[in-house]
Amino acid sequence: MVDFDREALVSTEWLAENMKAPDLRIVDGSYYLPNEGLDPRREFEAQHIPGAVFFDIDEISDPDSDLPHMLPPPHIFSSKVRRLGLGDGLRIVIYDQRGIWSAPRVWWTFRYFGHQEVAVLDGGLPKWLHEGRAAEDGPAVSEERHFTPRANSFLLRDRQQLLAGLDDRREQVIDARRRTRFEGSEPEPREGMRSGHIPGSLNLPFTEIVDQTSQTLLAPDALRRRFEAEGLDLSRPVVTSCGSGVTAGVLALGLHRLGHRETAVYDGSWSDWGRPGDTPVETGPAGSADASSG
Template identity: 80%
Template sequence: MVDFDKDALVSTEWLADNLGAPDLRVVDASYYLPGEGLDPRREFEAQHIPGAVFFDIDDIKDPSSDLPHMVPPPHVFSSKVRKLGLGDGLRLVIYDQRGIWSAPRVWWTFRYFGHDEVAVLDGGLPKWLNEGRPVEEGEAHPEERHFTPRMNSFLLRDRGQILANLKSGGEQVLDARGRGRFEGSDPEPRQGLRSGHIPGSCNLPFVEVVEQSAQTLLDAAALKERFTAAGIDLNRPVVTTCGSGVTAAVLSLALHRLGHRDVAVYDGSWSEWGLEGDTPVETGPATVEQS
C-alpha cells in the first residue's frame, strides 16, 4: 500500500497496476527551459500515459507577476485545476517527460494548496516508455471537479523572508543549480541576472539526487550522504532554491523522502534574487562546515 502523503513517490509498476482506479488521476507536468526549443504540450499530445492531463506550469501561475511561473493566487489555481479534473478526494500522480525534473514542482504546488494525496512517478515518462508500457496521443478532455484550496504558507518563502533569514540564520538555504551557476563562473540562462548565489547558502545540484540512467530518486542512504556532504543539517529547517523555483522542488521531494518536513521553496529563486537591486550576492564555492 502506497502512502502518498508519506512516500511521495510511486513506481511505474504501481501506476500500471492502478491506472483504472476511479480516485486516481495522472498529470503530465513537463516543462522546458527557455531556448530549448521544445513545447511540452505538443510533446504531451504526441504521447502520454493513458488518461493523463497536461499541467502547464507557464499557464497556471500568478498573472500579476513578471517573474516566471510564480505560484498563483488560490482562486486562479483552483479555477485552472478544476478544469483539468483535478479536485477534492483524488489521488494525483505527477510525472514529466524527462524523468524527475519538473514533476516535483507540481507535487509541491498541490501540497502548498493543501492537497497532500499527491505523488511523483519515479523515473517519469522515460522509465514508463523503456518498460514498453502503453501511451496514447491527442488532447485530454477531463470532466471538471471542484478543488478546495487550503494554503500551507509553511511550504513557501518570499524575498523578504530570505533577506530576514540572512540575519537570523534560522533556516538553511540550499541551491539546486549547477555548481558553475552557483559559484558565478557560468552564465545564467535568463538574461539580465547577476551571477552567484545567496550569501551563506549551500549547493546541491538537483541532478545529484537522481540516478541518471533510470531517472529515479536515489535511495535514502545515498540521499542522506548527498545532503550531509553539501553541509545540510537534516535536523534543521531548509529552504530550497534554484533558477526559477522548479528544480528546487526536486530537493524538497528528496528531503521529504527522508522524513524531513520542515522544508520550504523560495518561489522567486534566482530569477528574483539575481535581478539588479539590493539583494546581496556571493560568488565562489559554498563554505561547508563538516561535523
C-alpha cells in the same frame, strides 16, 4: 498500499497496476526552458501516459507577477485544476517527460494548496516508455471536479523572508542549480541576471540526487549522504532554491523522503534574487567569503 502523503513517490509498476482506480488521476507536469525550443504541451499531445492531463506550469501561475511561473492566487489555481478534473478526494500522480525534473514542482504546488494525496512517478515518462508500457496521443479529456485550496504558508518563502534570515541563519538555504552557476563562473541563462548565489547558501545540483541512468530518485540512505556531504543539517529547517523555482522542487521531494515534510521552496529563486538590485550576492564555492551587493 502506498502512503502518498508520507512517501510522495510511486513506481511505474505501481502506476501500471493502479492506473484504472476510480480515485486516481495522472498528470503530465512537464516544463522546458525557453531556450530549449520545445513545447511541453505539444510533446504531451504527441505521446503521454493513458488518461493523463497536462498541467501547464507557465499558464497555472500568477498573471500579475513579472517573474516566471510564480504560484497563482488560490482562486486561480482552483479554477485551473478543476477544469483538468483534479479535485478533492483524489490521489494524483505527477510525471514529466524528462524523468524527475519539473514533476516535483507540480507535486509541491499541490501540497502548498493543501492537497496531500499527491506523488511523483519515479523515473517519469522515460522509464515508463523504456519498459514498453502503453502510451496515447491527442489532447486530454477530463470532467470538471471541485478543488478546495488551503494554502500552507510553511511551504513557501519569498525574498523578504530570506533577507530577514540572512543574519540569524535560522533556516538553511540549499540551491539546486549546477555548481558553475552557483559559484558564478557561468553566466545565467536569463538575460540581465547577476551571477552567484544567496550568501550562506549550500549547493546540491538536483541532478546529483537523481540516478542519471534510470532517472529515478536516489534511495533514502543515498539521499541522506548527499545532503549531509554538502553540509546540510537534517535536524534544522530547510529552504530550497534554484533558477526559477522548478528544480528546487526536486530537492524538496528528496528532503520530504527523509522526513522533512515542511521543506519550503523559495518560489522566485534566482530569477528574483539575482535581478539587478541590492540583494547581496556571493560567488565561489559554498562557504567562501567572496561576497558583493552590486
